Amino acid sequence: MYETQLPLDPDQLAIRDATREFAAGVVAPRADARDAAEEFPAEEIAAAAEVGLLGMTIPEEHGGFPLDAVSVALAYEEVARASASVSVILSVHNTLVAQALAEHGTAEIKAQYLPEMAVGRCIGAYALTEPEAGSDAASIRTRAVAVDGGFELSGEKVFISSAGHAGVIVAFAVTDPEARTSGRITAFVVDPEQDGVEIGPPEKKLGILASEICAIHFDQCHVRYEAVLGDVGGGFGIAMGLLSSGRIGIAAQAAGIAAAALDKSLEYSASRKQFGQPIAEFQAIQWKLADIATALDAARLLIWNAARLKDAGVAYGREASQAKLFASELAVRAANEAVQIHGGYGYLKSYGVERLYRDAKITEIYEGTSEIQRLVIARGLLAQERPRR
Numbered sequence: 001m002y003e004t005q006l007p008l009d010p011d012q013l014a015i016r017d018a019t020r021e022f023a024a025g026v027v028a029p030r031a032d033a034r035d036a037a038e039e040f041p042a043e044e045i046a047a048a049a050e051v052g053l054l055g056m057t058i059p060e061e062h063g064g065f066p067l068d069a070v071s072v073a074l075a076y077e078e079v080a081r082a083s084a085s086v087s088v089i090l091s092v093h094n095t096l097v098a099q100a101l102a103e104h105g106t107a108e109i110k111a112q113y114l115p116e117m118a119v120g121r122c123i124g125a126y127a128l129t130e131p132e133a134g135s136d137a138a139s140i141r142t143r144a145v146a147v148d149g150g151f152e153l154s155g156e157k158v159f160i161s162s163a164g165h166a167g168v169i170v171a172f173a174v175t176d177p178e179a180r181t182s183g184r185i186t187a188f189v190v191d192p193e194q195d196g197v198e199i200g201p202p203e204k205k206l207g208i209l210a211s212e213i214c215a216i217h218f219d220q221c222h223v224r225y226e227a228v229l230g231d232v233g234g235g236f237g238i239a240m241g242l243l244s245s246g247r248i249g250i251a252a253q254a255a256g257i258a259a260a261a262l263d264k265s266l267e268y269s270a271s272r273k274q275f276g277q278p279i280a281e282f283q284a285i286q287w288k289l290a291d292i293a294t295a296l297d298a299a300r301l302l303i304w305n306a307a308r309l310k311d312a313g314v315a316y317g318r319e320a321s322q323a324k325l326f327a328s329e330l331a332v333r334a335a336n337e338a339v340q341i342h343g344g345y346g347y348l349k350s351y352g353v354e355r356l357y358r359d360a361k362i363t364e365i366y367e368g369t370s371e372i373q374r375l376v377i378a379r380g381l382l383a384q385e386r387p388r389r
């Protein structure tokens, strides 16, 4: 198993090792079967809750098991090494939803949802994307009209991870259509069981087949004032702040996919013989292994750097985008090389790298495409330059 030799503190190493053991014992044995059946990994998520993996961003006072951002990233990477699907369910739940409630929820909302989320009885979904608003999230159209005691939400969300299994949805809607980006959108906590919420069937997709995405239709769904996250009109800032944090999680997921691809490639190339010798003896194969290992170390450094900045309370948006961009493009490359190194066997389901190949692609798309990450990075660079002119 490939390891990056870097100084993590003993607590972080303990989290990494415990999650690795959990992933190997509980997630990995069922990962191919879940993928083949396109089945939500409910038992794995319940088991993950038992070891604290659903409460990583929830304060202790609300029943959680809070960890520093580096440890959270290590946990996502280790789980993704076994199953990218399970990793993204954990990442959306912890980083996009539980964190949103913990940071921006009213005392009532925190008390209602966080203890249940920490023990896995309530899974989180994050509903921002709409049919006409993906990368341009500020242009969402779901409308929240002020009514007696709160708001009524109407509109359509698409691609919402875990929606069919969610116990709570963080949904974004327009409260002031006349306002510019800032002030236009508000974040709400919505109960999927309530009137006016309809969850569509799971979409058929290319990879991460054990995770689900569904459309959500809101039709005059009543949300109380207490269920507003942060301030009315402050939703876009909340959405973007959560996505910066989420991008560290997706970068870690991508690193996990790349690490699994490298592990399988090292193992296979050492045992597969052609022309009378292991294929690992051929320089063409060695260079692939060396390039992926080097890039994986670089990806981990970028991820841990962004996570450390987050823990230090320093702005980390550009660094999170750099980590996500680099790690996701690495995941696609590493999975592709793993299939190549396995030759024809890599194309078969039974050798495991075919799933990595399908799972890697989404990391370049969700929580901001690679094009959007480059945009965020460039904006950060240019903003740094501006004062010097």
Ligand SMILES: Cc1cc2nc3c(=O)[nH]c(=O)nc-3n(C[C@H](O)[C@H](O)[C@H](O)COP(=O)(O)OP(=O)(O)OC[C@H]3O[C@@H](n4cnc5c(N)ncnc54)[C@H](O)[C@@H]3O)c2cc1C
Residues within 6 Å of the ligand: 092, 125, 126, 127, 128, 129, 133, 134, 135, 136, 158, 159, 160, 161, 162, 205, 213, 362, 365, 366, 367, 368, 369, 370, 371, 372, 375
């Ligand atoms: C499996 C899966 C899970 C998802 N989970 C969630 C979820 O839980 N919650 C949620 O809210 N959303 C979720 N999404 C949605 C996801 O975040 C969006 O698909 C993604 O942000 C891209 O939006 P889009 O698909 O509308 O593509 P578009 O925005 O239409 O982009 C199409 C292409 O144009 C490019 N492009 C767009 N704007 C620019 C620009 N300014 N400069 C250069 N290129 C540009 C893009 O990079 C892309 O290549 C999920 C999607 C998938 C597939």
